[in-house]
Amino acid sequence: MRRLWIGLTYLVFFLLIAAPLGKMTTEAFSEGFGGFWASLSRPEALHALMMTGLVVTVVTLLNTLFGIMMALYLVRANWLSARLRGLLNSIVDLPYAVSPVIGGLMIVLLLGPDSALGAVFEQIGVKIVYAFPGMVIATLFVTFPLMVREVMPVLQEIGSQQEEAASTLGAYGWTTFWKVTWPSIRWAVIYGVILTVARSLGEFGAVLVVSGNIMNKTQTATTLVYQDVENFNVTAAGGVALVLAAFSAGLLLLMEWSKRRKGVH
């Protein structure tokens, strides 16, 4: 019996995870290392990887900053009534329930060329949809809960006594945060950052809708993979996808590591 269950588990992992990964790797190298290299050194691939890097950097910075603040307010803010905090708290999770495509559609509806806000921005000369800002906004929407949800439980757990003690002793808000709050939420923040990087690296649906997938302009690595598949250029798609998969696997290792640290602290 025991043997059977373990064997079945191995089978599921093999079929669902190992075999597809292996197949993709062989496909990426089906024309040798040269083919793999050629698929990556295409100008559009380099540009797409750069765009992904840019989006990941900007989104991670913003989401970390606002996520920590939001978590602090949701747990600590006395100037918000408890009921309002409860409401905001349940809204934080909504992006989880929203399909990425719908997330992208929301941005297009709200800020697209046909909308009132979009028209205003167009007059100032700022393009949002089908340009970099829109992609950042879409990814921020998708990644929003990740940081808040990592930091909030830690804040709840440590309680506010130490912080109150610090401010009673005359420390400024800023000092209290750095000396008292930060050391205890540090590992949760790091974990949240890794989650955010992984999610924004892999975001596809929302970015595809918002960016318009314009080659050498708004194309990211994931949308390039999609376009390569649509063009039946599977080997090139495999090359780019392999790079993305390698990054994700690395992030997964980091996640395991920081999860252990988070538990230890």
Next chain:
Amino acid sequence: MNSLLRHKGWTWGFRTTILLYFVVLIILPIMGVYYNSFSLGFSSFAESISDPIAWKSVLLTLKLAVIATVINVLLGTMIAWVLIRYRFPGKALLNSLVDLPFALPTAVGGLMILLLLGPGSLIGGMAEKLGFEIVFHQPAIVIAMIFVTFPFVIRAVQPLLEELDPSEEEAAYTMGAKSSRVFRQVILPSMAPGMISGGMLAFSRALAEFGAVVLVAGNIPGRTLVSSVFIFGEVESDNPVGAAAVSVILLTLSFVILWLINMLQMRGRRS
């Protein structure tokens, strides 16, 4: 005094910025979709929905998501059980591999399935000879959904199994219960909350999945066109109102599921 004023101003600025960020980024877009789908009146919403391609895509998505969820609950419970209860070589590796589908970009997941099962591949060729068609047909969509929602049930059931007090099981055995009965009356009830909440999360994620599905589905209206891909098509063909109408249905469904999960968790915490 001056510094105090400045201090207050900063605090206010901070608070407003954070709340504004939240409202603009999360609340406004969601309200925008609801507003847009009803912007031309309820009749145009009904018209967008009664388009056979639209409602067939919603039904198809529901059907396939249910199949994927059921398979996932069964497989996930088994894997959670094996990973907690047995010791065997490679256990730690498998345990970390569970999260890989979360970490991988969904488009990469779709591509992997496409390559493995596609027409030119070994498995795809064999299935074709047997008269099965996988890629660009419904089975591929189900496989893609299973792939992206794989970790949910496992991660929901594992902590419950870990907490399960072995003495309960031992007591049942001592009193002469057969192992099948112990499983049904002791182990299954303690895993059930995880199976339900994990299954619901997997279901809502399967409903929403786009990246993996769009690559492996044939996207033929009425047969392999799921709602998220339908929405994408409507946006591409410049019909955002039609897209918003279907989005409203999907969103409402997901919100209800999210709310149910929250209720379940609250009830679980209270008892």
